[in-house]
Amino acid sequence: xxxxxxxxxxxxxLKAYTANVNSGAQSSFGTTLLRLSPNCSSQTKTQIxxxxxxxxxxxxxxxxxxxxxxxxxxxxxxxALDNTLASDPTAVIFGEDVAFGGVFRCTVGLRDKYGKxxxxxTPLCExxxxxxxxxxxxxxxxxxxxxxxxxxxxxxxxxxxxxxxKYRYRSGNLFDCGNLTIRAPWGxxxxxxxxxxxxxxxxxxxxxxxxxxxxxxxVQCKGLLLxxxxxxxxxxxxxxxxxxxxxxxxxxxxAYTIPLSQAEVLQEGSDVTLVAWGxxxxxxxxxxxxxxxxxxxxxxxxxxxxxxxxxxxTVCLMTLLVCGYDxxxxxxxEPFYIPDKWKCFEAxxxxxxx
Numbered sequence: 497x498x499x500x501x502x503x504x505x506x507x508x509x510l511k512a513y514t515a516n517v518n519s520g521a522q523s524s525f526g527t528t529l530l531r532l533s534p535n536c537s538s539q540t541k542t543q544i545x546x547x548x549x550x551x552x553x554x555x556x557x558x559x560x561x562x563x564x565x566x567x568x569x570x571x572x573x574x575x576a577l578d579n580t581l582a583s584d585p586t587a588v589i590f591g592e593d594v595a596f597g598g599v600f601r602c603t604v605g606l607r608d609k610y611g612k613x614x615x616x617x618t619p620l621c622e623x624x625x626x627x628x629x630x631x632x633x634x635x636x637x638x639x640x641x642x643x644x645x646x647x648x649x650x651x652x653x654x655x656x657x658x659x660x661x662k663y664r665y666r667s668g669n670l671f672d673c674g675n676l677t678i679r680a681p682w683g684x685x686x687x688x689x690x691x692x693x694x695x696x697x698x699x700x701x702x703x704x705x706x707x708x709x710x711x712x713x714x715v716q717c718k719g720l721l722l723x724x725x726x727x728x729x730x731x732x733x734x735x736x737x738x739x740x741x742x743x744x745x746x747x748x749x750x751a752y753t754i755p756l757s758q759a760e761v762l763q764e765g766s767d768v769t770l771v772a773w774g775x776x777x778x779x780x781x782x783x784x785x786x787x788x789x790x791x792x793x794x795x796x797x798x799x800x801x802x803x804x805x806x807x808x809x810t811v812c813l814m815t816l817l818v819c820g821y822d823x824x825x826x827x828x829x830e831p832f833y834i835p836d837k838w839k840c841f842e843a844x845x846x847x848x849x850x
Contacts, residue, residue, distance in 0.1 A: 549686070549836065550778045554745045555715050561748035570740040572714035572747045573602040573679070576721040577640065579751040581610045584638050587725075589615045591625055591642030591679075599644055600681055600740050626652035626678060630660050630730075633673035638725060643680040646734055647694040652678075660730040661705030674728035679721075682710065682734035683775055684834060689827035695774075700732060701804045707731040707756060708803040710774040714745040719754030720801065727756060736775045759807035765796030768844055771811050773800045776835065783840045790841075793848055 557564060567575060580587045589603060595617045597604030607615040618625050622643055629641040643649045649656075656678070664672035684693040697708050707729050711717040717735065724731035736743075762777070763784055770780045777799050787793040800806055826833050 549831075550775065551782065552713075552739065552743050553778050553781050554743070555713055557746040558715055558748060561719075561752040562750045564746040564748050566744060567714050567718075567747040568739075568741050569711075569714045569717050569735065569743045570600050570602045572718040572745075573721060573735060574604060574606070575747065575749065576718045576725070576751075577603060577606060578609070579722065580638065580640070580725050581606060581614060583751065586636060587614065587638040587640065588632060589640045589642070590618050590628065592618060592620055592644045594642050598642065600737060602679075602735075602740075603642070622648055622650075622652040623655055626655040626660065626676075629676045629678065630655060630663065630673045633676040633730070634663065634671055637675065639673075639676045640725065641676065641678045643678060645692055646680040646682040646696055647691045649678075649680055649696060650699075653699070656700065656706065656730075656732070657703050661703050663705075663730075665705060672728070673730055676730040677721075677724045678730070678732045680732070680734055681737035681740070683736045683738060684825065684830060685738045686830060687827070688825070689830075690825050693825040693830070695734070697732075697734060697803050703804075705729070706804065708734070709756060709801065710734045710736070710803060711801065712736075712774060712777040712799055713739065713743045714747045716754060716799075716801065718747055719752050720756070722751055723753040723756050726753060731756075734774070738775055754801075757802045757805050757807055759801060759810040760799045761796065761810065762799055763795070763797040765794040767794045768847060769796040769798065769811075770840075771798045771800055773803060779835070779837050780840060782837045783844065786837065786841050787844050791845065791848065793844060795844070 577589060581589070589606065591598070593599060594603040595607045595612065595615055603615060618628065625641050625643065629639040632639040643652065660673050660676060664674065682697075683695050697710065700706060700708055707724065707727060709720050709724055709731060710733075711720050721733055724733045759771070762781075765784070768787065770783065772780050777797070780797055784795040784797050787795050798811060800811065
């Protein structure tokens with residue numbers, strides 16, 4: 497390991513400056529870590545780059561959680577919330593427009609099934625939504641708050657960082673709001689521009705007292721969301737909105753959990769390690785194939801899944817940071833802004849020449 501070099505890509509909102517690296521974007525796409533073995537080949541051919549997106553790669557059908565049915569990502573969210581409301585009489589869901597199903601239909605049908613006292617709308621006030629959630633959780637309810645877009649979570653920043661995260665600590669564990677889960681659609685979609693494309697996890701990733709989770713697909717989404725709801729710490733659960741309908745998998749119908757703070761190795765490799773979360777996992781699956789075919793480089797791919805507290809045992813970082821342009825999220829220039837497969841592939845080429 498002493499002879500190794502590592503490179504960390506940062507997507508959406510994870511800003512840093514790095515010399516001699518042509519960075520990708522402050523996009524919705526998560527993080528990539530690369531680790532170099534000193535023995536790999538670095539001969540390449542000149543590539544023509546094109547603006548490109550990603551191909552969704554579904555996970556295998558899980559066999560350990562019982563019967564499954566086909567769901568896209570937003571349906572897996574609905575299924576998790578349905579399981580929670582059915583099993584926990586203290587659970588309540590609230591946010592802007594959730595009573596009729598929400599902008600992305602994640603809560604559709606739940607008010608009719610469980611009643612207006614358990615699934616209800618709030619005023620358009622993110623600070624109030626989270627503040628109410630803190631109070632409800634402290635009073636003993638399982639509080640599930642929805643922020644309509646992650647881009648609008650900032651008015652609630654003080655409530656999350658100064659109240660929710662510190663509630664247990666400041667009371668000497670006499671009180672807590674650990675039953676609070678905050679959901680928010682996250683990341684770019686191709687046309688969201690400044691206020692519907694952001695990935696703000698970095699702003700919260702340095703705050704002790706909260707957990708941050710981002711899934712890569714429907715199976716992980718349901719299991720990780722249920723783990724957040726059951727966890728005894730306030731959690732922020734960011735949902736890649738570009739995958740709400742694009743990602744389809746066989747998802748267990750019954751409740752199940754996937755452990756938090758455990759990264760998942762999706763592909764073994766010997767030369768370079770790539771670490772990502774959310775949508776960027778699918779971008780890097782293509783990069784893994786490109787690196788093998790064009791560079792002769794074997795890449796390991798890890799899904800971090802939990803951003804805070806992250807799995808330090810699976811991923812040991814000594815990093816060089818590659819990150820987005822220090823500008824607001826663009827509209828028509830989004831393809832040049834996101835850390836697409838070509839930028840990631842270019843970084844692999846630079847790394848093996850290090």
